[in-house]
Amino acid sequence: xxxxxxxxxxxxxxxxxxxxxxxxxxxxxxxxxxxxxxxxxxxxxxxxxxxxxxxxxxxxxxxxxxxxxxxxxxxxxxxxxxxxxxxxxxxxxxxxxxxxxxxxxxxxxxxxxxxxxxxxxx
Numbered sequence: 293x294x295x296x297x298x299x300x301x302x303x304x305x306x307x308x309x310x311x312x313x314x315x316x317x318x319x320x321x322x323x324x325x326x327x328x329x330x331x332x333x334x335x336x337x338x339x340x341x342x343x344x345x346x347x348x349x350x351x352x353x354x355x356x357x358x359x360x361x362x363x364x365x366x367x368x369x370x371x372x373x374x375x376x377x378x379x380x381x382x383x384x385x386x387x388x389x390x391x392x393x394x395x396x397x398x399x400x401x402x403x404x405x406x407x408x409x410x411x412x413x414x
Contacts, residue, residue, distance in 0.1 A: 293385050302363045303387060307334075310357040311341045312377065314350065314369030319393040321345075327368055327391055336364075354380040362386060370394020 294302065302308075311328060315321040324343050331338055339360045342353035350373065357365055358380055367377035368391035381388050392400035392407050400407060 299363060299385065299387055306363060307336045308339060308362045309336045309364040309366055309389070310339050310360055310362040311366045312350075312353050312357050312368070312373075313341075313343055313391070313393070314373040315343045315345045316347070317369040317373060317393045317395075320369055323368065323391070323393055327366070331366070350376055351380075358384060358386060364389050366391055368393045371396065371399050374399045 309331065311331060313320050313324045313327060315324050320343075324341075328338070328341055339362050340357060342357060344350050344353050354365075354367075354377055364387045365377060365381060366389035367374055370392075371394055373394070374388075374390055374392075378388060390400055390403070390405050392405055397405075397407055
């Protein structure tokens with residue numbers, strides 16, 4: 293397993309990521325395409341993007357995402373989505389990116405992650 297510094301360096305250098313967004317979350321559907329565009333503009337190599345609109349599909353999407361072995365998995369949704377993503381990443385060599393798109397976003401608030409929704413590239 294890589295150290296935190298090595299994983300951070302790989303993310304900055306290779307920019308290999310996967311995006312998983314709960315499109316049923318409060319703001320997920322509207323911000324899914326915006327997030328994809330912003331990551332593309334930031335020159336992330338998105339190995340896959342999963343827009344999940346059925347509750348039973350989230351675990352499968354996260355399993356498929358981790359199987360791609362990205363350096364970064366960006367999870368967008370509410371606390372339940374973020375919690376499920378964190379469970380899938382436990383003991384794996386993949387960092388978690390949080391895109392708070394739910395109603396209360398307690399996880400993001402606790403960590404001080406801004407709740408401002410992403411803006412489309414100008």
